[in-house]
Each structure stands twice: as structure tokens, then as C-alpha cells.
Amino acid sequence: MTVENRTLPKGSGVSDEGLTSDVISVRHFFGTRSAPVGLSTHIQLGHIVSGPGEFPAIVALKQIHSTRVVVIHAHRGLGALEQTEGDALVTNQPETLVVVRTADCVPVLLVEKAKGVVGAIHAGWRGAVAGIVAETIRTCVDEFGSKPEHMHLAIGPSIGPCCYEVDEQVINPLRSRYPEWPGVLQETNEGKGVLDLKQLIYHQIRANGVPDSQIGQVNHCTYCRGDLFYSYRREGQVKGTMCSGIILPAA
Secondary structure (H helix, E strand, O other), rough: OOOOOOOOOOOOOEEEEEEEEOOOOEEEEEOOOOOOOOOOOEOOOEEEEEOOOOOOEEEEEEEEOOOOOEEEEOOOOOOEEEEEEOOEEEOOOOOOEEEEEEEEOEEEEEEEOOOOOEEEEEEEOHHHHOHHHHHHHHHHHHHOOOOHHHOOOEOOOOOOOOOEEEEEHHHHHHHHHOOOOOHOEEOOOOOOOOHHHHHHOOOOOOOOOHHHHEEEEEOOOOOOOOOOOOHHHHHHHOOEEEEEOOOOOOO
């Protein structure tokens, strides 16, 4: 499913739980400034102080713009892995909400129901170019025997190409590591270009064997939609983050 970057009509899918994608059949959300109600204010910068009772376990990471994937093999109580660095969480544990935080970067949620696996990915330009999404897919295969052709992934709200001009700090690594870079970067001036970060991630998911029909996108631009989202680039500082998460139902 693609939710377009436009004014939201009634019944568009924004609720107290945030935004969702119909390619994912388990409980999940892409958060906004105010949703999910009762959760987002408790998960800021890697620290979980409390949370709604319907989430028996909530797990988040200290995000570092890396390709490190952290696997949760055992059920945990409420709390964050505050000393654990990484940018993706995967688990086969039911009733464990895995959460990432973003404020322009791309949140990506994953489910593989055949093996009972979910994942949450934080993909900024560094992580995306380095391959955090591909590494998460490989980790699900290696750790749980998941198959990419059975996976469903949804790409959430992030800064869009309408607002994301980048310089050589981004362009040079992109060119050197991603041969198909002309499909995601539109050069504007010398040493400058407009990057479509969601499209880069979409191509990487497809390249790792996930069928197109099992990839969803929620295409709001966090910079454009100040009414819905925080944006580091628009605000010039971290005023808040959106939480995106996914959880397996009770076994």
C-alpha cells in the first residue's frame, strides 16, 4: 500500500496508533508527533520509562547510523537496551514490541509470518547506503530460517526527495557503493543532488528477494508535514522523534 503525500482525508488511516500499511498483517504503526497515544512520549533517545499496559515488553536501541542488527531471542520486560548500539531489532518473541525512532530517517518494518519473525529498522542515509536493510533481511534468514519471498516490509514516513538536497558527503559513498545510484539521486548543481532515500531502500529490498507486491510505502515527507511529524532538517535540532514499531501477537 502507498499512502500519498497529500492532505489527509477522514478515514485515511491516521489514528491514535499512527499510520499503518496493509502489506503487514500483524499489529504495527508508523508514529506521528502525537501517536501512538500513550507511547511516543515514553520512548525518547533510547530511554523507556513506562508504557501502555497492552505492550508487555518494549525494546529500543541506542541508534548509531550503523548496519548492526540486534536479535532478541528471549522475552524481555519493559525497558530499553540502553547500552546496546545498533539500528535494527528483530525477534521471534511474541508480545515484544520492537521500536525505532526517527525524525527524517526512514523507519522500515518487517514481518515473516511463516517463521513468526518481526523487525524494525532505522535507516538514515549512512545506514541505507551501507546496507542496514539488506543486513536485517540476512539476519532473519540466518537466525530464524526466514525466507525473503515470505517477508513483507513497509517503508514509513521520512524526508522526501522534495526536501532532501545532499552534498558530496552523501553523494560520494552512494556512488561508490551503489551502482544504480542514478535511479535514486538527481544531480542539481556541482557537488549537490536530491536523494530519494525511500526509493533507495525499496530497490535494496527488491534486490534481496522480496516480491514487489509485499513491499508497502507510506509516502509522507516529514519535512513537508510539520503538522504530523518532527523533522531534524526543518527544525535544526532534535525536538522530538516519531516511534515506529511492530509486535507479534501472543502465541
